[in-house]
Amino acid sequence: MMGAVLVVLITLAAIAFVAYPLVRGMRQRPIPSMPDLETQAVYADAEEIELDFRTGKLDQAEYEALTQKIAAATGDELERRIQAMRKARKQAAKPAAAGAKCPRCGAPYDAGDRFCARCGASLAEARVCSNCGTPYDPGDKFCARCGKLL
Amino acid sequence: MSAVTVGQWALWIALAIALYGMIASILGARQRIPELVQSGRNAVIAVAALAAVSSASLLYLLLTRNFQVDYVYQHVSTYLPVPYVISAFYAGQEGSLLLWLLLLSVAGAIAVLNRRDWSEDLLPYVGAVVSGVAAFFLLVLATLSSPFKLLATNPGQGVGLNPLLENPGMIYHPPTLFIGYAVYTIPFAYAIAALATGRLGSGWVRGIRLWSLFAWLFLGIGILLGAQWAYVELGWGGYWAWDPVENSSLIPWLVGTAFLHSVMMQERRGMFKRWNIALATLTFALCVFATFVTRSGLIESVHAFGRSPLGYYFLAFLFVVLAVTVALAIWRREELTPKREIEAFLSREFSLLVTVLGMVGIGLAVLLGTLYPTLAESLAGQQLSVGPAFYSRVFTPLGAAVILVIAICPLLAWGKSSPQRVLGAMLWPGVMAVAFGIALAVAGIRPLYAVLGFALCVFVFTSVLVEFGRGWFARKRMTGESYPVAFWRLVNKNHRRYGGYLVHLATVILAAGVIGSSVYKTDTQISMRPGEAMQVQGYTLKYAEYTVQPTEAKQRFAVTLEVSKGNRSLGRLTAEKNFHWNVEQWVTEVAIRPGLVEDLYVILSGLETNGLATLSVQTHPMVTWLWIGGGLLFVGTLWAMWPRSEKKRSTGRAE
Numbered sequence: 050m051m052g053a054v055l056v057v058l059i060t061l062a063a064i065a066f067v068a069y070p071l072v073r074g075m076r077q078r079p080i081p082s083m084p085d086l087e088t089q090a091v092y093a094d095a096e097e098i099e100l101d102f103r104t105g106k107l108d109q110a111e112y113e114a115l116t117q118k119i120a121a122a123t124g125d126e127l128e129r130r131i132q133a134m135r136k137a138r139k140q141a142a143k144p145a146a147a148g149a150k151c152p153r154c155g156a157p158y159d160a161g162d163r164f165c166a167r168c169g170a171s172l173a174e175a176r177v178c179s180n181c182g183t184p185y186d187p188g189d190k191f192c193a194r195c196g197k198l199l
Numbered sequence: 200m201s202a203v204t205v206g207q208w209a210l211w212i213a214l215a216i217a218l219y220g221m222i223a224s225i226l227g228a229r230q231r232i233p234e235l236v237q238s239g240r241n242a243v244i245a246v247a248a249l250a251a252v253s254s255a256s257l258l259y260l261l262l263t264r265n266f267q268v269d270y271v272y273q274h275v276s277t278y279l280p281v282p283y284v285i286s287a288f289y290a291g292q293e294g295s296l297l298l299w300l301l302l303l304s305v306a307g308a309i310a311v312l313n314r315r316d317w318s319e320d321l322l323p324y325v326g327a328v329v330s331g332v333a334a335f336f337l338l339v340l341a342t343l344s345s346p347f348k349l350l351a352t353n354p355g356q357g358v359g360l361n362p363l364l365e366n367p368g369m370i371y372h373p374p375t376l377f378i379g380y381a382v383y384t385i386p387f388a389y390a391i392a393a394l395a396t397g398r399l400g401s402g403w404v405r406g407i408r409l410w411s412l413f414a415w416l417f418l419g420i421g422i423l424l425g426a427q428w429a430y431v432e433l434g435w436g437g438y439w440a441w442d443p444v445e446n447s448s449l450i451p452w453l454v455g456t457a458f459l460h461s462v463m464m465q466e467r468r469g470m471f472k473r474w475n476i477a478l479a480t481l482t483f484a485l486c487v488f489a490t491f492v493t494r495s496g497l498i499e500s501v502h503a504f505g506r507s508p509l510g511y512y513f514l515a516f517l518f519v520v521l522a523v524t525v526a527l528a529i530w531r532r533e534e535l536t537p538k539r540e541i542e543a544f545l546s547r548e549f550s551l552l553v554t555v556l557g558m559v560g561i562g563l564a565v566l567l568g569t570l571y572p573t574l575a576e577s578l579a580g581q582q583l584s585v586g587p588a589f590y591s592r593v594f595t596p597l598g599a600a601v602i603l604v605i606a607i608c609p610l611l612a613w614g615k616s617s618p619q620r621v622l623g624a625m626l627w628p629g630v631m632a633v634a635f636g637i638a639l640a641v642a643g644i645r646p647l648y649a650v651l652g653f654a655l656c657v658f659v660f661t662s663v664l665v666e667f668g669r670g671w672f673a674r675k676r677m678t679g680e681s682y683p684v685a686f687w688r689l690v691n692k693n694h695r696r697y698g699g700y701l702v703h704l705a706t707v708i709l710a711a712g713v714i715g716s717s718v719y720k721t722d723t724q725i726s727m728r729p730g731e732a733m734q735v736q737g738y739t740l741k742y743a744e745y746t747v748q749p750t751e752a753k754q755r756f757a758v759t760l761e762v763s764k765g766n767r768s769l770g771r772l773t774a775e776k777n778f779h780w781n782v783e784q785w786v787t788e789v790a791i792r793p794g795l796v797e798d799l800y801v802i803l804s805g806l807e808t809n810g811l812a813t814l815s816v817q818t819h820p821m822v823t824w825l826w827i828g829g830g831l832l833f834v835g836t837l838w839a840m841w842p843r844s845e846k847k848r849s850t851g852r853a854e
Contacts, residue, residue, distance in 0.1 A: 051201045052200065052201030052202075052203070052204030052205055053204065055201060055204070055205050056204060056205060056208040056209075059205070059208070059209060059212065059249070059252060060208075060212050063212055063213075063216060063245045063248070063249060064216075066241050066244070066245050067216055067219065067220070067238055067241045067242045067245050068238065069238075069241065070234045070235075070237035070238045070241060071234050071235070071238050074234060093467070094467065094613075096693075097467075097613065098612075098613075100670060100673070100693075101612045101613070103670075103673035103674075103676075103677060104666075104669040104670055104673045105620065105623075105624070105669065106610065106611070106612040106616060106620060106624070107612050107616075107620075108617065108620065111612070111614075111615070111617070115614065169231070169320070
């Protein structure tokens, strides 16, 4: 008897827990952010090449060739970010403009869209710290990561 | 009997929820319905909670020694000590599968709760795969292999645990292995998620880095604990016998090792995408296979298939796992096509490829040797067995090659290395190895292949130390820090690199232990009467006393020897051979005196009523090195997993 009661209680609890988001709807919780993966990989590459050179695995010529490659990659990366931010700002200024494109994947979107229909990127103005690139919330005065005045 | 009802029903409810969770997650992700995705995520957590309820029920039934439950009757008795009653949870097939399910669903719940911006798109599919795998185990547990089956009456006394299992090894070894097996589900789930979303870049390999290191560590330590257990308990005179159950745990570890290395290629170079998908899937499939082999008896005989349909369930599941992966990989073949080629033979990339091929090659060779008897039986109708000779013939050259790669790989740079530089870096290790080899040969150590093996170990050991040294001095020169500070900051700045090097050192110590213990083992059979003394392999053994004594569980036969070497007393050793009533079987308890150079290992073969004892006195050189290597493996892997704190990371960036 007690077993049956327990089984019913457990079943109800499990169903309630699983069905809760369907009934209650979705609360958007912020997701912890991390520095961009590609940038991290480039930094890791740079550190590795530095150590390889210092420990004599690479000679001067090889080292310079590789660091130039890295510098080019980092430059591209910075350039790409600046472009993305500029684009985002322009789009925020005239969001209804015909032919607006998603800053991440380039797919066109309609006025009033908040997310890209193709890749799901946010179409709101990218609020990121100009110093370190960390996203911040509206109303923040200082960057939570590097402390720069926003 | 509420516990039986609750335990069994929790499995059924969990099965329904797992199936729902799988569908909800996939549908939610494809149709972009966040509520459904969230519900699917909750389903993963609910399955973990229900698995915990079911496990708690089984544990309760075991601890209350409810013998009407078949599983309790089979594995527990009234006189079994409590720690072994708890370990009886995973002593049989049903409990092992339940433990698998519990660990898998808990790991899955942690994985889906750990949301990061780069994993947000992947997680619904990770949850779907975890739910799907859990559903398979739940189906098997609820229908075929339930630990909650009842006997018609309560027998009042249970069969009890196999006495071979009554060893502390039983408490640590199986759960450690099972954690490794179950956690390998997460890398597999990420691989499928990457294929399903087409996000085959560095995101998913990043998501699984800690998971795969964690699983690999537990699997490796589990294997070593098993080896240690076999060594002290079974009296086979060894820690490894190449039996199917041992092999089946080694294979996923070898393939998992390949995976750890190939992941590095994708993270740093964007290469090996296909390898990573294949290795994540293969490692997981081999873990499932290992669980199945351990508990089904399939390998000993194909007739195990006839006894229970379980074998077909597992084969079907493995087929589905491989078919889904292959189908998704074909669908995503464009994205999986490599964009870069390996530039040069003398590069980190190429040596990593060799590592991956070597580890997978050894793994497949062991798999073939393990499966061969079964295949031969079902195809040719003949019972054939593959002995240690096969394995040593395959393992020795491949193992030597892998060890050599360990020495060379870290010396190479990404991209391309010049031959002069590599040769220059190998100078000191080479000099040390040659000097050591000559010294051993002059000292009369034979056979020559063992000397070569030891020299190779010295080569690798020195080259890893040189790597540490070069980084250390380079940092000291660059920063002007004091030696200790420079060393600490160096190893603390790059946990993965130096953790990996420690694991490489551990591997070499293990390799040396394997060479020493397999080449120089001795075995002397002696017969003694009480009071007599004998010289064996430089040890003096004096027969002090013997015991013949019945207890509730067994008839105990024990012989105690006083051991000395030269004038130095090494204490007393007691070797036992006991007859256990419940299984009507002899079990030996080996007496071991461990040492850094060699272990003295005494097995009681026979004891007559007048005290005449027949003993097998063995020496096992360098076995202790295996345990030291294992400890270092543990430390090194933990170091590689340890996250750098935020503060350190930012100062690291500023430098």
